[in-house]
Amino acid sequence: MDFVFTDEQRMIAETAQAFFTENATSERTRAAMAADGIDHALWQAFCQELGLSGIGIPESVGGAGLGLVELAIIAEAAGAQVAALPLLGSLALVAQAIAAGGSDEQRTAWLPALLTGETIAAHITATDLAADGNRISASSAFVAHGSAAQLFLVSGASGSWMVRADAPGVTVTAQTTMDQTRPYARVTVTGAEGEPLADGKAGTQAATNAALIVLAAEGLGLAQAALDRTVAYSRDRVQFGRAVGSFQAYKHRLADMMVEIEQARSAVYWAACAVDEGADDAQLAVHAAKSFAADTAFRCASDMIQLHGGIGFTWDHDAHLFFKRARALQTMMGNGDWHREQIAAMVLGETA
């Protein structure tokens, strides 16, 4: 039992933080927001130069090994900059699903291009999935980074299929999305050819855990950055002859942010560790981390706007990037109430 980062984990954190702080600048993110929501040059650099894209994927299938703790460290650093990257779709969802549920051939065929960034993938959770042999029909209005994807992993009750975005029968329509760093597309698949994942269930389970932890870790990084930026502003901004950060009403709100963030930090790394170690309470931990960290992100981003005053409401200030991403984190893959309801059922002894 030792609940602190190892030296290696600390090094990964420092590397990732330095990389995103230097490269995922507001200017570059805003350029991506005006296009398809991905800073493609940044994604290439992340995958190829930094070499962190294989983290959380076993070395035996071409990844860098390590686990969800390290993946969370990266997502936390990316979230702190609200980076416009397909980390969630390409790595946490699709690569994790293929690594856990794909056959050897499928891993060899698909993983390398995902890890080098050559292929961008998005995940479609479809309630209307129908398979006629390997002819797939499904639709979703909320496919994150769907317009930029060359590959879709379509998952439903009956399994998971890989479908190429350029396959006949696939139509993709970009949606103007509140969070422009991770815009949704409407994707309709009508009798398109798909390749079934060898073990869809295992793939979905691994992808769901990884993605929920990535969302939670992004929320943690975002919340901490919202606090740090607001603290910096509160030292510089003077009203009534004092730094606004010296007023107790303002200070206490910042303190409350820190209280929530420290809990979110415990939640994220507890969940990541619990899944990595196969702990009995891993599912409870993942539900707790997602709901708590996303709510913390939203609260801190909201406070960031309020505590910046008028400037925080302007398009030019980055506060709205934080606010909109935080909102999306709350609703993606089940809102807080849904995750808490799962926990309630567990602790009330209603689950099998």
Added chain:
Amino acid sequence: MKLGFSAAEEEFRAECADWLTAQMSGEFADIKGITTLTEKAERRKEWEQHLGAHGWGCIGWPKAWGGRDASLAQQVIFAEEYARAGVPGRVNHIGIELAGPTLLTLGTEEQKRRFLPDIAAGKTIFCQGFSEPNAGSDLASVRTKARLEGGEWVVDGQKIWTSLAHISDWIFVVARSEEGSKGPKGLTFLMMELDQPGIDIRPIRQINGDAEFNETFFDGARCREDSLIGAVGDGWRVAMTLLSFERGVSTLGQQMAFRNELDAIIAAAKANGASTDPLIRQRIAKAEIGLRLMRYGALRMLSNTDHASVDGAALTYKIQWASWRRSLGELAMDVLGQAGEVTDHDGYEWPMLPNLFLYSRADTIYGGTNQIQRNLIAERGLGLPREPRGEA
């Protein structure tokens, strides 16, 4: 980063659980499940001695002073098993968790020999004399005076909120030893025996009807000249060192007591049907999440032994658990409904959950109010400007 325990540690867990469970179903079955600090005080003191006699009184202390040199993981395990077995809270918490570690850190060899063996054996129960009627949040403004006279310290003044003073043997006191000094300067930290003519202890009845706290009056109270820890005038630093131990491993035992409280709420909700209410279910889930996050926050805090940077988990811990538990009390009452507002006891005494509701209002006040905590977090954790101060 690793959460799991080793096979040897799990063996230790079994050893703890076996011993504690055996005591609670045998010789000390009569105190099992007590949740207040005041009930059956004499038996609880016997329990302290029993723990000491079997080497379980202060396992984190060095072997030389009656401990076991237990690792952090072992201390975590013992604290968890202690509460899991339904063992009531330690009436010598102050001695084991605060006075002892302070003596180990700042005491002379002679002082260690004088106090530590008896604390470890459960024979010396300590209480804490810090707060005064006019020194609450502003602890440094204490007025209780100490002067040297004929080779003894003579103390005059008043302390308040001295938890369990009425069943304690010794008190440590922060007193002003330098005439005319102000704030944290000129204070001295003294250890005093309570059973003497110069000390008068009067219970304070609380909103739950119980009297855990006291007023403690000093009127020419005396102690030996060598009963001070640290130097004359250095009492503030000693007091702050002592308070830093408040966030030790004992917090995990406290959490296990919280676990028992939440479990009681869950059982009550299932029994009376409140568990089908979607809003109650959300609040139960939030309480469960909060409790788990407290555990992992504490493990982060305890694992962070190099203290390289500001420890956010440690700085936010007090307000986190206090606010959580106050909400837990409200959840308990909302689960119970009006049934929670009446008691079957003859006097003004409350079952566990209504008592939790009442008692937890103190949690966000003692040990630094939530408002003081926010000041500390903002100033120490975020580097914001300090509160302006008036004339002392």
